[in-house]
Amino acid sequence: MTETLINATDRSLLQTRHLLTDIPGPRSLELHAERAEQVSSGFGIALPVFVERAEGGIVRDVDGNRLIDFASGIAVTSLGASNSRVAERVAAQLEKFTHTCFMVTEYEAFTKVCSWLNRNTPGDFAKRTALFTTGAEAVENAVKISRAATGRPNVLVFDEAYHGRSLLTMAMTAKVNPYKKNFGPMPDHIVRAASANPLRNAGVRVEQVLESVESTLREHDPFSFAAMVIEPIQGEGGFVVPMAGFIPGLRKLADKYGIVLVLDEIQAGIGRTGTLFASEHEQVAGDLVLTAKALANGVPLSAVTGRAELLNAPHAGGLGGTYAGNPLACEAALAVFEQLEDGVLLANARRIEQVVREVLEPLLDSTSIVAQVRGRGAMLAVEFADRGTLVPRPDLAAKVSRDCHSQGVITLTCGTHGNVLRLLPPLVIGEDLLRDGLEVLSRAIASAA
Template identity: 65%
Template sequence: MSPYSRLMTVPHLVTEIPGPRSRRLHDERGQAVSAGFGVTLPVFIADATESTLIDVDGNELIDLASGIAVTSVGAANPRVRERVAAQVERFTHTCFMVTEYEGFVRVAQWLNDHTPGIHEKRTGLFTTGAEAVENAVKIARAHTGRAGVLVVDEAYHGRSLLTMAMTAKEHPYKTSFGPFPADVARVPNANPLRGRPVADVLAAIEQTIREHGADAFSALVVEPIQGEGGFVVPAPGFLPGLREIAYRYGIVLVIDEIQSGLGRTGQLFASEHEGVVADLILTAKALGGGLPLSAVTGRAEIMDAVHPGGLGGTYAGNPLACEAALGVFEVLEDPGLLPRVARIEGAIRGRLEPLLAEFDVVAEIRGRGAMMAVEFADPGTLAPRSDLAQGVSAACHAAGVLTLTCGTYGNVIRLLPPLVIDEAVLAAGLDILVDAIRSTVAGGPDSTIADATEEDAA
């Protein structure tokens, strides 16, 4: 039976989760793979549709994670598969810094044309989100002649040494890996649930700049919606305020759209909701449709400040990944896609927002488009309740729905369904999520089933 024939009856479970074959493979993994790699749900995937994942035991799971926002057009999108398959028949690699190929140029052209702003742009392609962040810093330093980097609290930017220094969350990302590069300063975030008024936050950021010196910072790097930090949508006025501060002090504004970009929030880029145009904008995750690809796109005079040979990488803009990206772009150009993302947000809010009145530990439902979250915290104090988030996620996993947690304290459930998810499948997944919240909150801390830790892959 084709997996698609069961689409309206998912999740379809034939064993417990994880099943016996997944458990055996997980045991083999323990003997072969470094213990440093965590896992959210120890099931081994054998096949996929655009809405679901099918494991080696035949269980079909509803995918509300998209590989941490990577498979935004689905884990088995036909346009991506066809383009990659055709490229495999031609060649797999030459290294763009050795001999060129057209796909690299076509991806750069699309990003130049579709990222916010009408200024002349250039793009560099790389492999991972962390590479994009590091190269953005390199480019900003080359352009400004300055060393310092400003980042906001609760930020996540990657796992390399520089991006770990830029990341706020200590565990598991930074524990035991220091010392980290210097010249990184952290400023407050405008978190509507927990933060200060926007004017106070912006004033504190300017004070930090003045304390270090008006010419100290090359780049101000910010996520328009925070990822690992808890899917925090900044208070209105924060991003425009950062844009003004960066302009006033000659700092390159770098908007990290690695998780929030490429249709995830109902606009091509989350920064469009605020009308903010970056000097450099970063994409990855969804860009390659499951293949490793990242990009820095920005003002031509900034991007061209780097000397020839200063940017690159053996696998940067690999031809297979470029073809996958061109397939992703075809999906994104479908005029029905972004309205579909708006319907995803409406469905999620419609099922989850009533819980705000039902349970006082449901502190906030937030997000945009298909990048939504529910935060658990004690009323009044807002003390984080990671036990509830992890208990809810574990209950979803047992019932065949893949969810992730996030937040500095692990007390947030984040929802990242594929943008192309079947609406009936999404509804079934949300029913299970709501049941999991009700049963976990009613049961209290002792109802927690597991203590899984998600890992951002930028």
Template identity: 70%
Template sequence: MVSTLAPVLQSRHIAHPIPGPRSRHLHEQRSSEVTSAFGAALPVFIERAEGGILLDVDGNRIIDFASGIAVTSVGATNTFVQARVAAQLDRFTHTCFMVTEYEGFTEVCRWLNAHTPGTFDKRSALFSTGAEAVENAIKIARAATGRPNVLVFDEAYHGRSLLTMAMTAKENPYKMGFGPFPEQIFRAPNAAPLRWPTGPENACAEALAAVEAILAAHGPETFAAMVIEPIQGEGGFLVPADGFLTGLRRIADEHEIIFVIDEIQAGMGRTGRLFASEHEGVVADLFITAKALAGGLPLSAVTGRTALMNAVHTGGLGGTYAGNPLSCAAALGVFEAFEDGSLLANARVIETIARAHLEPLLDSVAVVAEVRGRGAMLAIEFADPLTLTPRADVAKAVAAACHADGLLVLVCGTFGNVIRLLPPLVIGTDLLEDGLRVLTTAIKQQNGVA
């Protein structure tokens, strides 16, 4: 597919103060038509997106360090994705795979079965959203084990549906006012080194001991699944202490609990490997993917051991839009984009460049408590240097300064004190460097550092 549009210049440009007049007008219209329950990190309206740039309706070119929350990892106008979707659009948009079948669904499952970690025989199921896939993973685990309980972790984020809200840790804005929630969800501490009470060196062993204690208290034979993100996303891009994931795998095996890895945000090349759990050498029984899986179209998946995936009765899984043909075509384009290895290499280059800019802040800016992450999934946490009291005010001010200067960043973390960086893997080096200069300048200026 060849675009008839002129390329979007890959440089930051402020034509009007952000948000510009046209965006402000459209936002007023939005406010009169759309529920206020939907927020907006940056109230600008986008006309086009290409490479690492978002072009808004006022002519501002904004550097994209968000990728639609880790969705457009291969770029918002990837030619492989566009070509596949355009070809499918000519054929048909929908039939429902449970009514009449189509090859794209099977081809996506085949790729996932071959590429997700684990050499055992696998099957996959496709859905639409990450939360939907998480819920179906729990259904599969319960069907396979006959057990009700699910173990999740502090700082977890698994979605906005009723069950996944129960699994998610953060109260505001995700759970506040929406209860009661489903029962049978138990929460264990995550081995996050920075804030571990007895020091980072104890995080792994003590967190694993806490997991064992929770299982013992409620009966390990009652737990169907243990669900964890290999790098926690909304919780603050928390990388677990070395050995924690492998320890969980051991515990799950010991008690015949289904080990579920949620790679919705960390997967599909974001960390410099196809899947973030590969960094730990850990293999899940059930593996959840979404977000970047279809390059901007809604698609999610559960992939796992055949005996588990086939434990559900025929008709027990599905959904009207599950594995929509256009989304499957987009996913096949994403897989094609990863074939030559350049995107994974780019993710690793992004980390190297970003750390060179960000890590010196640890010594020069007192409230920068930690720079962490892997590949193009990085974060800066702000906290009081003596007490580690979270500084959400700093994160908010830094984000606002970046937005005004043409750089889109997102705030996350249980306490709202973390800036997360999710640039598209296709971002150019010059543009990445410019965005990082904007970010580091904002951090220094907001904290009185020359």
């Protein structure tokens, strides 16, 4: 949160929390009522406020309230929701053309995005990249690529995983409600193995979890698996940082059985954890790495990057999509890459973690409801559970989040049991603003306790 970066965002929206009305305010309530008349009720909502402007770490609603953004559009707007350099590059591209479809006629920005990802994803081997539009598309295409390269059908996924809302990615996702409920039957050839949640596996050694994973592979014939897909930090599953050695252990199992190791970095990648990719903390390179969300700072874009022989395995025409690697999205991504080059954003993510831990970790001793404060960089979470039994307390997570909302701090819940509050502030948030939001959160937790 250096002053250089704060100034570089060219903010005109005052970076302080300020409430003029109750949250939600009267105009937001009017618009929300209209939404209910026009929009499918299948869309949920964390906070029914309508946004008029967003910049840096602040979201201003239609009632004039300024709220602190601890969500970043679910880890998307890491550079703020109206980053000036992203806007400049997208605007310049708008003057040229908005779309041609890369499978019809080509444009250089697509290749440049692929080149940056090939250079910067972990792994000292020749790489190729394929661009798509959504995170779920990236996951599905990683499965397609793995099956094309190996000739095998099965895919190994893990407890507490989240990989998307399409039919295949729902099958790969662990959580039933709301993601899979009423939407079956699910595609087959998806096998689930144990994850290495340190809090929920206290006293269990990582070697034991890896033995369980290998046992699951053997039950289904390990040589029938095309891919194993894992998030380096599990997102919707609860921001779970795996036991030390788990991801490297999966790397060894993948090598042993010729399985493609797919690292789903859709939420954790592009600087969120204080490194470009979360897997750098594990010192592991995936055969395929998936990115989306923060990749283009809010303009829809996703990517599969990995070993050249894998990306080149599908037949010509086998990969693609009408909007895959749209030129506006590619220009937005190039603007993101420019701003990652000097390392300031990565340093900011690490500083955010220091501040969050400084404020929230004392709650482990001062309350009996905070089971763990965890995460890396600006991808952090508080899990609520009864201290002695670890019985999940989703009621407390919901209450704390509601209290934060009422005080003008946007927070999100997650976790298999809905008992985790997650923090995803933009990497450009100022420290004063960050601390103000954390004080609101800390008071809400103390009140709930």
